Amino acid sequence: MQVDFHKMHGAGNDFVVLDARKRALPLAPARIAALADRRRGIGFDQLVLLQTDEPDATGAADVRVRFFNPDGSEAGACGNASRCVGRLLSAELHRPAIRLRTAAGLLEAVADTDGTVTVDMGAPRFGWDTVPLAREGDTLRVVLDGLPPELPPGAALSMGNPHCSFFLPTAAAVDPVLVGPVVERHPMFPERVNAGFAVVEAPDRLRLRVWERGAGLTLACGSGACAAAVNAHRLGLCGRAVTVELDGGVLGIEWRASDDHVLMSGPAVLSFSGRVELEEFAA
C-alpha cells in the first residue's frame, strides 16, 4: 500500500505524519518501529496519525490525531506534533485556528503567519492516580529509590501523558542518557514516564532536556516543556510565563491563571514530503 507522508519537526523533535482520514492504514506496532528506524526506515521521534473525528464526539474537531512512539506505544499527548498538525491543517483549511481531538482532549492550535504555532494544551492533572503513580503520594515530591543521590525528588503531572520533572543545580549534575531510562521504567510509574531534567536560569527561563518515554533523548519535548514550566511554578521556582530552552530550540509556555490551561508556542516545520510502500515494513 503506497502512502504519502509529511516529515515535520518542532524544535528538532521530528515526526512522520500519515493521513488515515480517507482509509485505514495497517500500522501494527512492529511496522511503526520499522518505519521509525533511522537507517532502514524513514526515522522519527513519533508517528502522527490523522483520522476523521469520531461522529458522536462532543464538540466539533477538525481532525482526530494519535501519536505513536518508535517502540510502537501510543501516547495521549505530543505538544510539538500538535503544533505541526496545526500548521498542516491551517494550510489545508485556509484558516489559522484548528481543533484537534486527542486522547488528552480537544486542543486548539493557532498558526501564526510567522511560522509560529500556539497550542492550548489544556489543564495539567496532578492527582497521583492520574499521572499515574504506582501508589498514593505527593506528586510535587516524588522520591524514587535506587536512583543516584544527586537526583532530587521529582515533580509529576499528566498533560495527557505522564511527566516527571527534576530541577537540578546545573545541567551537568545528572546525565539524562544514563538516568533517563531508569526513571522511564521505574516501578513508581506503571505506565512509564517522560523524564525532564531542568535548570532554572531565571524566574522566566528554564533549560530542559527530556528523556522521552518510548523514544529516548529527543531534541525537544513540547508536553515535557509544559510539564517543567508548570512544575517549576508549583515549586515556586518560576513565574507562570517562561521560555524553555531545549537542545533543538526554544518554546514559550504560559500556565494561564484564568482557566489553568497551558499555552505552548513554538516552531512547526515541514521538512519534506514523500511516499512509502507500507508492505516493505514489518507487518
Ligand SMILES: N[C@H](CCC[C@H](N)C(=O)O)C(=O)O
Ligand atoms: N514520548 C511521549 C510522547 C511524545 C511527547 C513529545 N514529543 C512532545 O512534544 O510532547 C510519551 O510517550 O508520552
